[in-house]
Amino acid sequence: MPKLPVYLTTLCVLIAIGNSARGDLILSFEGEPFSEVIGDATFTTLDRLTGTFVFEGIVSIDAPVTLSATRFELEVTVGGGAGLAFDVTDAIGDFRVTQNEFDFVPGSLLPEGFVLTVSGNAFGDPGFIEELSISDIGDLATIDLGGATESNAFNFSAGTFRVSSVPEPSALAFFGLALWLFANRRSRVRISV
Numbered sequence: 001m002p003k004l005p006v007y008l009t010t011l012c013v014l015i016a017i018g019n020s021a022r023g024d025l026i027l028s029f030e031g032e033p034f035s036e037v038i039g040d041a042t043f044t045t046l047d048r049l050t051g052t053f054v055f056e057g058i059v060s061i062d063a064p065v066t067l068s069a070t071r072f073e074l075e076v077t078v079g080g081g082a083g084l085a086f087d088v089t090d091a092i093g094d095f096r097v098t099q100n101e102f103d104f105v106p107g108s109l110l111p112e113g114f115v116l117t118v119s120g121n122a123f124g125d126p127g128f129i130e131e132l133s134i135s136d137i138g139d140l141a142t143i144d145l146g147g148a149t150e151s152n153a154f155n156f157s158a159g160t161f162r163v164s165s166v167p168e169p170s171a172l173a174f175f176g177l178a179l180w181l182f183a184n185r186r187s188r189v190r191i192s193v
Helices: 004-020 171-192
Strands: 024-030 036-039 049-056 065-067 071-078 081-088 097-104 113-120 130-135 138-144 150-154 160-165
Touching (some): 081 113
Antiparallel strands (some): 049 071, 065 097, 097 113, 138 150
């Protein structure tokens, strides 16, 4: 009988794991290489935007809906190599995010239309503002290098999304497993008494 609290703890942990595993849609994005680079030659046509976007509480899309990513990471290469990134943990409340809309249609977990724009100090040099934007009509990256110099890169082709992690309807399975373990333990206790 003293092991009963261990099984109650296991029950609580399994329920918590099941609840946390449920309903997060994670999308990966890969933009097309930039077709135009203007201003300061920081970017090249080898560069592109990539990102990961998380939508919490999504189990299925049953009607046309516009959703906002709850968190995301959006990055761009610079000169064909390592570039800059925005790692936004609160995409709904972060003042750097000026657009955050993803249109979904029933039966698909991939957005049909989308626009997301984030700007701020990503390079770490105060006073220089960077902006990254993806949309269903193309991508844009801008680095304000101060004064009259800016580096801009863009394309007019939509990037590609893929589902990195689908919503997990496993909470019920975890709950059932936890109940089975608990019931199994109780029956063993009764038999051994």
